[in-house]
Amino acid sequence: MLDHSHIYFFEKLLDKENVYNDKAHMIAYSYDATRAHFEPDAVLFPRTEDDVSTILKYCNEHGIILVPRGAGSGFTGGALPSKGGIVLAFEKHMNKILEIDMENMVAIVQPGVINMDLQKAVEEVGLFYPPDPASQNYSTIGGNVNENAGGMRAAKYGITKDYVMAIRAVLPNGDIIKAGKRTIKDVAGYNIAGILIASEGTLAVTTEVTMKLLSKPKMTKTAMGIFDTVNSAMEAVYKTMASGVTPVAMEFLDNKTIRAVEQTYNKGLPIEAGAILVTDVDGNLESDLDFQLAQIEKVFRENGCDEFVIAQSEDEAADLWFARRRASQALSVYGSKKINEDVTVPRAVLPQLLKEFDKIAEKYNINIPCFGHTGDGNVHTNVMVDGKDPEQVKIGYEAIKEVFQATIDLGGTLSGEHGIGLAKAPYMSMAFTDEEMNLFKTIKKAFDPNNILNPNKMGLD
DSSP states (O other): OOOHHHHHHHHHHHOGGGEEOSHHHHHHTSBOTTOOBOOOSEEEOOOSHHHHHHHHHHHHHHTOOEEEESSSOOSSOTTOOTTOOEEEEOSSSSOOEEEEETTTTEEEEOTTOBHHHHHHHHHTTTEEOOOOOTTTTTOBHHHHHHHTOOOTTHHHHOOGGGGEEEEEEEOTTSOEEEEEOSSSOOOSSOOHHHHHTTSTTSSOEEEEEEEEOEEOOSEEEEEEEEESOHHHHHHHHHHHHTTTOOOSEEEEEEHHHHHHHHHHHOOOOOTTOSEEEEEEEEESOHHHHHHHHHHHHHHHHHTTEEEEEEOSSHHHHHHHHHHHHHHHHHGGGGOSEEEEEEEEOOGGGHHHHHHHHHHHHHHHTOBOOEEEEGGGTEEEEEEEEOTTOHHHHHHHHHHHHHHHHHHHHTTOBSOSSSOOTTTTGGGHHHHSOHHHHHHHHHHHHHHOTTOOBSOSOTTOO
């Protein structure tokens, strides 16, 4: 519990309506999408960057833990106050789009801005912010930056880090820094913005982000390919990406995922198919879109695609995307507990990766349905077990360890977009050498010598 003198200081700084330590707020800010719960000792809603600076300086001087939080939509516990302390929340005040600079094609936003709100605002003036995580309707830009969020459009447009030009942030001692510039090129000094991206709030607190924007393509088309085997679908993915065409999205569902969606929603899906690939292309000329789809169909059919369907309307496109967008929810047919990971490998080894996952599922006699962003090699791997059976849960985590090992052996990474947080921290030593982990810890100590910012995350403690 925080001493009353600390609460009094924060109430004097922020006013009482921005400082809470009642049970209702402690519960509301104790969880994220992992379903783990850690109650904080207080929740603060800063109004300005200066508020953030004063709060951090005070916490640093008094050894008070502070955890920055976006919308709490993360899958790895990155924003959970696992050691108590203060949750710093931005949705109440620091949630504004400060500027849309059409001439330089950038937007300047505060950390509490909702991803979809930014997308809509820039599209109204003909611009485009591509990163589209599944949580885009409620996740914040601050959270996206701190987790380096991706999304379905990453195959063509990349992920959050590809759009961060500059970050304003507050260090644990209260110092305010700006990392990066509004310029397209900037090679002066260390790339501090790059270090802050995906740092999960362990190094500094983001207060403002300058985001690169693009010109919005005029049209999009959607298509779906149906394959006999998941292996042939994975072959089609990397061969398509190497064919001279870059789809906006290239998403897949394996047979188990197809069956789960069909059982749950009864949409007439091809339940005997080994896999489905759903793809989008975009551009400014219909002839260009038609060329891209023709090339994709050619590669698909050369690699075992039995049926290739092109949507002729927005409604048909929505129907083609339905299964992919409902995949995660539908998997509950295989078990009450889902241990879901977002491993990523080079695209060319996707066929081998899925084969390894099949071996793991057979070894442990469990279901491991997979779906995800295969256009960028990012597979959502879901180990499904009975959450009420401790032995099943134990087996599930043993399987997850082997999932990570198979991924690393194929040159992949523990996370493509969800981050490390608490959930993946125990596995960091599998992916990084002692020397590399020590370097991470040295960077953490340089920014945060008293370890007040989001401790117990990323395997750094």
